[in-house]
Amino acid sequence: xxxxxxxxxxxxxxxxxxxxxxxxxxxxxxxxxxxxxxxxxxxxxxxxxxxxxxxxxxxxxxxxxxxxxxxxxxxxxxxxxxxxxxxxxxxxxxxxxxxxxxxxxxxxxxxxxxxxxxxxxxxxxxxxxxxxxxxxxxxxxxxxxxxxxxxxxxxxxxxxxxxxxxxxxxxxxxxxxxxxxxx
Numbered sequence: 001x002x003x004x005x006x007x008x009x010x011x012x013x014x015x016x017x018x019x020x021x022x023x024x025x026x027x028x029x030x031x032x033x034x035x036x037x038x039x040x041x042x043x044x045x046x047x048x049x050x051x052x053x054x055x056x057x058x059x060x061x062x063x064x065x066x067x068x069x070x071x072x073x074x075x076x077x078x079x080x081x082x083x084x085x086x087x088x089x090x091x092x093x094x095x096x097x098x099x100x101x102x103x104x105x106x107x108x109x110x111x112x113x114x115x116x117x118x119x120x121x122x123x124x125x126x127x128x129x130x131x132x133x134x135x136x137x138x139x140x141x142x143x144x145x146x147x148x149x150x151x152x153x154x155x156x157x158x159x160x161x162x163x164x165x166x167x168x169x170x171x172x173x174x175x176x177x178x179x180x181x182x183x
Contacts, residue, residue: 007131009066016123019116021069021081024061028070031077031108032062040109044145046166071107071120079107081120083128083137101128103139103175112147118154125155129177136176143169 010023024032033054035041042048063070068082083101103124107117128137139157141148149171157173164170 007066011127011131014069014123014127016119018073019119019123020072021120021123021127022072024063024068024070026061028077029058029060029062032058032080034108035079035106038109040112041106044142044148044168067101069120069124071105071111071116073111073116078111078116079105079120081105081117081124083124086138100174101132101135101137103137117147117151121151121155125175125177134176136174138172138174140170140172143171 013020013022015021033051036049036054036058037051039048063080067084068080070077071079071081082104084104085099086102103121105117105121125137128135138160139148139152139155141152143149143162152171152173155175157175160172160174162169162171
């Protein structure tokens, strides 16, 4: 199976108008802890994690794995964007083997409302489309998460299904580069 794990990693940093998407470094550790400990970030993700636990468990170089980019503005990490293969048990039927890539992103609250998520996700999707042309990407979010629902529409994701999970209605959309929907 081809996928993010079969693409040379890390790629060269991706530069957009305002952002740099790059591999994680040790200087990002404090921002990773802020991200996971933030009540605002955790609202639709099961809540924040305890800071003391994060201080113990977050590695010196956090998030260093294929598919995960740190989002940087003016030399500082403001969040992450990642493309990971979905597990077969989280079947979506977008691909017969259910191994499609899933887009995920987290931004620190002080970076919200400035279009950074849209810019970072669009750049990551462009990179993915260049690396794996025609591969579908899914995005899942709670329907109650208005910001994520608007971003999914802006990025061109089309609804595949809605379902109940974790005590809330979830939305799944799909994005495919370079092919008409339905192929």
